[in-house]
Amino acid sequence: MQASPNPELSVKVNAPAGAATTRENAASIPMRMRISKLNFYYGTKQILFDISMGIADKRVTALIGPSGCGKSTLLRILNRMHETVSTSRLEGEVLLDQQNILAQDVTALRRRVGMVFQRPNPFPKSIFENIAYGPRINGFKGPIADVVEKSLRNAALWDEVKDHLHKSAYELSGGQQQRLCIARALAVEPEVLLLDEPCSALDPISTAKIEELLVELKNLTTLAIVTHNMQQAARVSDFTAFVLTGQVIEFNPTPQLFTTPTDPRTEAYITGRFG
């Protein structure tokens, strides 16, 4: 049902090629994750205000907004990476499959909710060992080479690296390294994959490849992506949340948000009047 995204960079905001071609009703899609009445603080400074939204199952949900609006913080809460900052404090509820993620074992949660970061961060190991790392630490005992191949294929990297799996991951280009990191995350078969501006350090061609990949990955997993690039959100996502100064201003199916925004601030942002 999905058109493949246009790798050219000429996609118009009001004609999102990668987004749902039929208008999806937010109510008809089951939500894999649910955030309700979320308030978040670093020390005494409140970063997020009363956020309620969902992450649709087997879809791409984009978080857009100007720098410093809190969209990355919101994403990192979804697999509790915010806990690396000791002064952080959270109120409200985040559910994964109707279960509160804050009440779960954090390592088990992160195995189910994977993450890809702004800059490629492969481990100083071979390509093979990078992919095998996740399954191994989670006690995988089966044929690891199969998992590696499958993950690399799913990340559209297999053909480029199959002949030198035992070379250092740092010998790959930036775009390949980022796809390696996606493959590494996929190797533990996460139910949700979070991507924090995964293309911000990449060139346009690598970006196009990753965008194409994200649309493919919808068949495997649920995706949430933070991006400051509105065109990217329009190209790859099915739902978009517009975040401004720590609040979700609007959360709607992507075509609707980009063509008929309900909030004047959303319209001002997507038409380039600020940000």
Next chain:
Amino acid sequence: MSARLRWRKFVSNFMLTMTGVCAVVSVAILFLILGYLVVNGGKSINWAFFTQLPKPVGEVGGGMANAIVGSAKLLLVASLIGVPVGFLGGVYLAEFSGAKVASVVRYAADLLNGVPSIVIGIFAYSMAVLPFKQFSTLAGSFALGLMMIPITLRSTEEFLGAVPRMLREGAMALGASKWKTISTVIVPAAYRGILTAILLALARVAGETAPLLFTALGNRYWSPGWGQPTASLPVMIYNYALSPYEDWHRQAWAAGLVLLGLILIINILARTILSRGIAVPRG
């Protein structure tokens, strides 16, 4: 050209020359020592030096086999004491402790590192010699091991701290616990730096004399086991160089050369380790 400009050019050239001269002087000192050792030690070094015990006073010849083995034993046990304590302490400092504890421990380690080695020797004497009424290899190792702790601790902490934060997050996002992240990603990413630092710490204590003077003492014969006084190269050099005998002076030079060779080998080993394997790119 104005006088002012000429003056500035003169200052510039003068300073350039001065820095160059000082750089050459520092290198020259090293090569002077090296050359002196090679010339004097080279003349005296022979197979017997490595295989024979010291001859009684008055007899020419003999070697320092017992001191070479003694030094090796001392360094081995010193590493067994200094490396685990320093390494694990460094891991704690870099990964677990709060900023306050870390700064206190760091400061204490720096102080310990600055304690004169003779003082370490006295401390080891009162802790490991007096209670047993016995000079021993173990007491000497204890003193050297103490000296290795702060060096290992500080460098472990530094190299672990230099591992990019995003590598940690990458491992944690895959469901790795804190200890798993440290043991499978952080330490492997930093191990070459840490291992190099450990080898350099070993090289540093290998040449220490003062802490051994009244712990391992010295011995003109083989030192069986770990509970007897033992000969070691630095103490042997110290004793032989102060002696009135020509032949002993020769042997002291030879011992100096062997010690320097040993330290050189450790250094080269450290550099080889540093240049192998996968390095984490900076930035």
